[in-house]
Amino acid sequence: MFFYQKPLIFMLISGIWLLSSPANAQTEQPIPRDGDSSAEAEDTYASQEELQALRQELAVMREALEAAREEQRASDEAAKARLEASEEAVHAAVDEKIDNAKEERRQIRKLVPGSHDEYGYELGAGLFLSSYVQGQYEWHQDSEDAISVDGALLNQNRFLLRRGRIKLAGDYRYGGVNLELDMSTTAGDFRMAVRRAEAYLQYKKSDDALPLIQVGAGVIDTRFGYDIATSSRSRLFMERALMVRSIWPDPADVGVSARGAYKWLRYSFQVVNGEPRNSPSGFPGLAPSASPDFIFRAGADAPVNGRFRISGNLSFLQGKGFSPGRTATKGTLEWSDRNEDGVAQNTEIRGVPGRSAAPSLTYNRWAAGLDVQLRLKTRLGTSMLYGEAMLAENLDRALYVSNPIAEGMNQRMFGYYVGLTQEFTRWAIAGFRYDFYDPHSDLFESRAGKIHTYDQSIHTYSLVAGFQLPERGRLLLQYDVIRDHYGRDGAGVPRDLSNNTLTLRLQVQL
Incomplete structure (x- = not known):
């Protein structure tokens, strides 16, 4: 089920396996000895060159596989972030509707x-x-x-x-x-x-x-x-x-x-x-x-x-x-005991006129x-x-x-x-x-x-x-x-x- 959902990774793994098989086969070739014919030596050296090329190609494909895996992980994380953001947006919209309903209720009750x-x-x-x-x-x-x-x-x-x-x-x-x-x-x-x-x-x-x-x-x-x-x-x-x-x-x-x-x-x-x-x-x-x-x-x-x-x-x-307004008042006499002797004197008595x-x-x-x-x-x-x-x-x-x-x-x-x-x-x-x-x-x-x-x-x-x-x-x-x-x-x-x-x-x- 995993390979059906990830076709790119499946293809890369298949290619590495196919390339690895002949490479392993080449490693089993005998090392040329003294006395072998020159044709056999040339074939051996050619096989070694092919092996080196296959190894390099394998390394490139492994790097591509790792890059594909990183890209897939980034894509999964982005999808997860989008899902979380969508959930937060839904919760925020629900909270907003609840707050608006409460505010509308408050406005009604104020009136x-x-x-x-x-x-x-x-x-x-x-x-x-x-x-x-x-x-x-x-x-x-x-x-x-x-x-x-x-x-x-x-x-x-x-x-x-x-x-x-x-x-x-x-x-x-x-x-x-x-x-x-x-x-x-x-x-x-x-x-x-x-x-x-x-x-x-x-x-x-x-x-x-x-x-x-x-x-x-x-x-x-x-x-x-x-x-x-x-x-x-x-x-x-x-x-x-x-x-x-x-x-x-x-x-x-x-x-x-x-x-x-x-x-x-x-x-x-x-x-x-x-x-x-x-x-x-x-x-x-x-x-x-x-x-x-x-x-x-x-x-x-x-x-x-x-x-x-x-x-x-x-x-x-x-x-x-x-x-x-005010009521009318009569004229009165006012005594101020300035010398504090307790005896009224002419200079201590004054008249206060009435008011209309x-x-x-x-x-x-x-x-x-x-x-x-x-x-x-x-x-x-x-x-x-x-x-x-x-x-x-x-x-x-x-x-x-x-x-x-x-x-x-x-x-x-x-x-x-x-x-x-x-x-x-x-x-x-x-x-x-x-x-x-x-x-x-x-x-x-x-x-x-x-x-x-x-x-x-x-x-x-x-x-x-x-x-x-x-x-x-x-x-x-x-x-x-x-x-x-x-x-x-x-x-x-x-x-x-x-x-x-x-x-x-x-x-x-x-």
């Missing part, structure tokens, strides 16, 4: 509020139960073992429960509900509150398809840009960008929404009270003004090929803020944003390069709360961030993000009798790395380098305040 993440347990009848806990330790460079003048603790080096959430969701062909509770010790006590409570109706062509339209009402998540709409469960970095956190202290607000998808197009329209949950501006969950905020987002999410995906959105917000009441007023506020995400899948893992930019006016609701009525001028703000995340196989992940935020672009201050622009911009460099159990848990370490102008030197000139932070977080989800 459907009742099952926007890929975690949890199916309870039956379309109900899903999921939960996750984020416990962490924070170190702040500017912490002190003291209290401020208003009684707040200055120490921020502590353990805390950042988020502990339980979610019950039900998604059906034409509607669903979503209920989520949040537990946290961030505010200094043990709190549990409603994080999300939404009922919605929808229309989609099949149970596994994205809804063409979905209308919901209740406590909903704000859909503006990318960062605010990304779940804290799946986000790699500890917190959202400072720009986003200043405008939206929390993504949850009360209102109605309409959103949907058609092929690679995405859209969302919301009408909300404009007072997010946990907002320090005064009225979270309420509506101090009859004028709501209108939020519109339109974008696309499309795969370029099996490994590369691009998505992005344009977002707009238009609404009205609320300035509560100021009415409550509303003011316009708006925002516009652009975000882009690029995802690439390789053998190493998924890489994502993404960024977002935002321009807004009178919309800071956490860091420098906007009130143009009291300040007498509009507060313009601008910010952006750029981030890169990289998976290292399924078990490790790392990322870097640069975040810039200028909360007031038109601010001035007086120093030594001169007017100077006061730069309030904040630059944050965040580096995070850690390990993960896919769809189950993460252990992450993040260091934030913060550059700002909140400190002062000996001459009163603004300088950088030493306020870098370090966070170690353990997250487990069910």
Whole structure:
């Protein structure tokens, strides 16, 4: 069977055998002796010459045989390599199809509020139960073992429960509900509150398809840009960008929404009270003004090929803020015991005039944003390069709360961030993000009798790395380098305040 498969080798071996036979026969010729006839001697010498020629021809054929064997071995190795490459290509294609199916499932669950993440347990009848806990330790460079003048603790080096959430969701062909509770010790006590409570109706062509339209009402998540709409469960970095956190202290607000998808197009329209949950501006969950905020987002999410995906959105917000005004006050007398003798003297008493009441007023506020995400899948893992930019006016609701009525001028703000995340196989992940935020672009201050622009911009460099159990848990370490102008030197000139932070977080989800 071997000779039928290797005809060239068979022919060479046959030729060597045939040539070897007469050669061996020639070696048996007697060596000419003295006295033999000259004809016999000439025949003997001729036979020796023929023998030498046959030996040379045999050596050439042996070399050809060895070369043929080497060529056959190379051909076999090449065929084996092609087979292995073909098997690897098949496995890669299968893995790619599985990853694409998972990504499509994630996209569907992101859009459907009742099952926007890929975690949890199916309870039956379309109900899903999921939960996750984020416990962490924070170190702040500017912490002190003291209290401020208003009684707040200055120490921020502590353990805390950042988020502990339980979610019950039900998604059906034409509607669903979503209920989520949040537990946290961030505010200094043990709190549990409603994080999300939404009922919605929808229309989609099949149970596994994205809804063409979905209308919901209740406590909903704000859909503006990318960062605010990304779940804290799946986000790699500890917190959202400072720009986003200043405008939206929390993504949850009360209102109605309409959103949907058609092929690679995405859209969302919301009408909300404009007072997010946990907002320090005064009225979270309420509506101090009859004028709501209108939020519109339109974008696309499309795969370029099996490994590369691009998505992005344009977002707009238009609404009205609320300035509560003030009540009237009466004139009063104020005593300052300058010499600390406990006796009131005329020079220590002064009058404080009363103030007239100021009415409550509303003011316009708006925002516009652009975000882009690029995802690439390789053998190493998924890489994502993404960024977002935002321009807004009178919309800071956490860091420098906007009130143009009291300040007498509009507060313009601008910010952006750029981030890169990289998976290292399924078990490790790392990322870097640069975040810039200028909360007031038109601010001035007086120093030594001169007017100077006061730069309030904040630059944050965040580096995070850690390990993960896919769809189950993460252990992450993040260091934030913060550059700002909140400190002062000996001459009163603004300088950088030493306020870098370090966070170690353990997250487990069910």
